[in-house]
Amino acid sequence: MELDRRLLLAHCAAHALSIVAGLLVVVPMALNGSAFKGRCALFSAGYWRTEDRVELTGQPGDVSHLVVQQWGPPAACQFATFVGIFTVLYGAAQGWRCLFYLHGRHDDTLFSSFLTVLLSVCVLFLSGGASVILSLGLVSWCDTVTNDNTRPYSCAESQSVPLYLDVDTSSFYSELSLAQASLWCVTALWLTQSILAFLRLYHSHSQHISGPCLPREKELLLGHSLSDSISPSPSPATPTILV
Template structure:
């Protein structure tokens, strides 16, 4: 029982961390989507062009600005957001279930533990794919912003440089980088969930097998004891000395 409590405590802590990491994915992506007016910066393509523009309502002047040819597919941002939202909801639910099991001093059934392991493995692959997608998408957007690293500033510095787009770009790098790091943490936590779910499944399977075996052993021992002593034991009284009358 002590092993079950330790596994439940570890799983509860991992789910709590998943909630925090999931929020760090969802909130920055939501802020970035609002700043970009619902457009996805990941895998966007564009080029830099110099032309005369009217800046600030004054006279026209020659300005080098970014022209976005095609914004990234919305599914690239929605995929990462979905993984983050599901991680938050699932982590909160499983944290409550783990605390409930700790209070009741029992664990999942064998079938429930198997479903938990299967779901953890599925989410591990989904979060890994979302992490790779977000990382590659951010690299592609940074290449567009820095013009294949030919501009005199880095991608992190470009968020403070006017790009002259119709979206707010003052914090895109901070938001997307935060979401990227948090999403890789979510992937690592789903790997932890998978390992803990396997250990709980193995323990439940061992308990289910060892339970009937222990009962069978007990029955065999009781049956052997009954065969060794088939008749009830009789109390042996010492022989009585006949009374002598004088």
């Protein structure tokens, strides 16, 4: 198996995995956005307050509930969703191109390979930034929910605790943690795709450099051998007869 074919197969596998990882980012973020009524839980600020239970549940007694002072910026959630959607669409398009190249037994041009490397590196930094934002935003929301780890439950357990908010918090940790892990996987896959795209660019550059030189050297060698075979051999000297 030739080197370019192995690279194409590896790139196809990376694109297929990126489609799956991108969907595992988009779907949980969409479900979380629907449950929170379009609000973003990342970087939300709030505090716990104890009030009369009658106002909240209609039963006598005091109850602690979470008060959200300010919901997180929507761009924090939208950025992660955008990276996931772009990864799915780009992976589907490039995966089809890789299969087409495998069937046609050829690869990208040198300029197209350079653009692929440039785009992969740019999206690698975007996905890395989105992963950091999602991770820090989830930590901030967990600190708010657990009151800086002073509540008698963890962030994962808090999704089964009534927070008395006007949004559905029954599965926020499962959704956001899944999106977080998947987004880091997307970042790792973009790193892999950047390396594979660079290797394909290097291979295309090598083929572009060595391709025109080999026929020229072959023609020079053939021309030299033909000239040697056509050139007349020196005739033996004719002896002179003295009278």
